[in-house]
Amino acid sequence: MGIKRIIEYPNDEEALRRKSKPVRTVNRRIKKLVQDLKDTLMDRPEGVGLAAVQINIHSRVFVVRLGTKVDGNEDEDTKLNPPVAMINAEILEAKNEEEDFDGCLSFPGLFGDTIRPHFIRVKGLDEWGKPFEKIFEGFDAVLIHHEIDHTNGVLFIDRAESMKKLYVIQEDEEGNWIKIPIDMKKPS
Numbered sequence: 001m002g003i004k005r006i007i008e009y010p011n012d013e014e015a016l017r018r019k020s021k022p023v024r025t026v027n028r029r030i031k032k033l034v035q036d037l038k039d040t041l042m043d044r045p046e047g048v049g050l051a052a053v054q055i056n057i058h059s060r061v062f063v064v065r066l067g068t069k070v071d072g073n074e075d076e077d078t079k080l081n082p083p084v085a086m087i088n089a090e091i092l093e094a095k096n097e098e099e100d101f102d103g104c105l106s107f108p109g110l111f112g113d114t115i116r117p118h119f120i121r122v123k124g125l126d127e128w129g130k131p132f133e134k135i136f137e138g139f140d141a142v143l144i145h146h147e148i149d150h151t152n153g154v155l156f157i158d159r160a161e162s163m164k165k166l167y168v169i170q171e172d173e174e175g176n177w178i179k180i181p182i183d184m185k186k187p188s
């Protein structure tokens, strides 16, 4: 158990783009992997999701920190829950595609606007191997879509409409956070 090294683009692109294999049984090895993913994600407060491929293990497993509206009050800030794992997650239905904020622990300092569904119906196994089928909406849907992409070797830069939609965030002299577009060559 413990915190693992997160592999990064572009050095580890080949590993990041490799498709992960389905989990056959949720055995001790998978339970340890889930714990390692949770430990590694909790060590990175800027992160909300982490897939096994990002610690160079090509099994279809990821952990996400979903948000919940406090008391259903839209004005309240979204609170992040502790990470939960999803195994062999598969999208059954996806709709309401919109542009939204995206980033990835394998791309430190890089952010972007990507187009993803804001409504998804997903089936898979929970970390105890129990099957589930659930609907996720809003940013939770964006996040799970991002992680399922990882299990298929798809990266968030692939979902940006153009390189103009990718940027780094820096503080200017007045202390404002500003977006600086980057001119990054899209991998083919």
Ligand SMILES: [Zn+2]
Pocket (backbone or CB within 6 Å): 103, 104, 105, 106, 146, 150, 156
């Ligand atoms: Zn990611």
